[in-house]
Amino acid sequence: MAKKKQLTVHNKSDRPDNIVLKEHEIVETCLDIESQLPSFMRDFFIYLKNAVALSTRLAYLTDVQFFCRYLVKETNLTVAEDLKEITAEDFSRITAKDVNRFIGDYCTRYMIKQDHSVKVMENHNRALARKKSSLSVLFKFLYRDEVIKQNITDGFNPIRLPKPQPDAIKRLEIDEVARLLDAVDSGEAFTEKEKVYWEKTKLRDRAIILLFVTYGLRLSELQQLNISSFNFNRGEFRIYRKRSKEVLMPVNRTCEKVIKDYINFERPHEDTLEEDAKDALFLSLQKKRMTTRAIRNLVKKYTSFVLGTTPDNGYSPHKLRATAATSLIQQGFSIYDVQNLLDHDNVTTTQLYAAHKKNVKREIVKNFEWIDEK
Incomplete structure (x- = not known):
């Protein structure tokens, strides 16, 4: 052959x-x-x-x-x-x-x-x-x-498409993100056999999850990341978005630490890698650049622990993108800032995530009393 x-x-x-x-x-x-x-x-x-x-x-x-x-x-x-x-x-x-x-x-x-x-x-x-x-x-x-x-x-x-409903957007709550990160750190949800592999990839997995929930990256954007994408001296990294848009993103302290930990303590040494994998950030156990399918399966596996379901029914990376959006808005960031971070073409997309503020009507009315009770 x-x-x-x-x-x-x-x-x-x-x-x-x-x-x-x-x-x-x-x-x-x-x-x-x-x-x-x-x-x-x-x-x-x-x-x-x-x-x-x-x-x-x-x-x-x-x-x-x-x-x-x-x-x-x-x-x-x-x-x-x-x-x-x-x-x-x-x-x-x-x-x-x-x-x-x-x-x-x-x-x-x-x-x-x-x-x-x-x-x-x-x-x-x-x-x-x-x-x-x-x-x-x-x-x-x-x-x-x-x-x-x-x-x-x-x-x-005409083909009728359902109007996007904010309540139908699947994402993790802030406390579920904390439990997700704990699951990556502890490995307690794994069987003894699964822990053998988890021990070899836990730093990589933690970095992947944190990048998703912090920046709301698209799956392809994360999969394409290289070591050379990061300039830690300047505190930034470069991604390539849809339509070949080149964007510089700031690196916060948490993400810088987990990425450096992965590179320094877990990622295979460059001398052991083939040429096309030397610059790839996230590698498989076979020392190849991780595929989008492998990353998707990884995310679904970890989120299934938090959701109490099977890996097939875990959340996809796109739902972690929704998680990042709603979390940022709940923390008080402007929808226009979140739109810019996530690269939404239209702010109405970002507004769907803004509607996730729980009980917002109840809180407004509760704190807007015309007559004080005596």
Whole structure:
């Protein structure tokens, strides 16, 4: 079997190699999907490349590919036997009713047949809304580019999404965060067998949990952290957010201590690491950069102790992001400061967390008496 070629980066930007490599992997996936789609969509691919974030580009292409596969395998809208054979004329004949049937009927529940099994796939309104958005962008572009003669998107059925409710936001209370950190420190929730592994990773795990609940980092932001991301002399560290935004974050004393403890007393020595892991901050027991899946499982495992549930039902890193937001607001920080820290595009997102102040109406009224009791 031929050996897989090692990919190296000739990086002249300020961004770390691991982030450049990750983006390269996503670009390669996009290019692979594009190679399977009809050639008349080429200008649409160029549009996505320059108009939307890389992750959005991949999501749109995946949805378009799925729709084209549906056209070939499930409908009489094309005689093509392969996705590439679909023509612009085929797309010109597609009506809003056809798209509505795809989204509202087929996508809600469909089956994927494998060699020895059948997988039933279900999509709820949020997933359906994304597919509708992807196809709306595609059909509007094809109309604008005069590939098709009509803009059929006005006929797409609306998809009702539930309005976000503050009370439905899952997060840990402040006292639960304290118990979470105790669980990481003591390992008392583990079996004797599990403690063997916990002893090897407890400093790493503590640093991960603290970064999540202090800064509300996204999972990808934490997973991409390097040792070189931190400048302790200046008291700051660098993260790369959505749309390649580069942000400097201040390091508080607690986080500085736990990160230094992990680096100095637990993280494998640089001489024992392969080149692509030498700068990675959080490493697995296999001395590789931790994957997003491994970090997610770690967080779910520890939070399940606090919640009294199974690891599968523990909280995800995104719920620790919500925990950081509500905790900061409960401590009296402005929603605009929290918005800036968490990188929310819209302050209304941050306001959802502000609504978590318990019994706020009761406290206002209680402390606003017009007549003193005698």
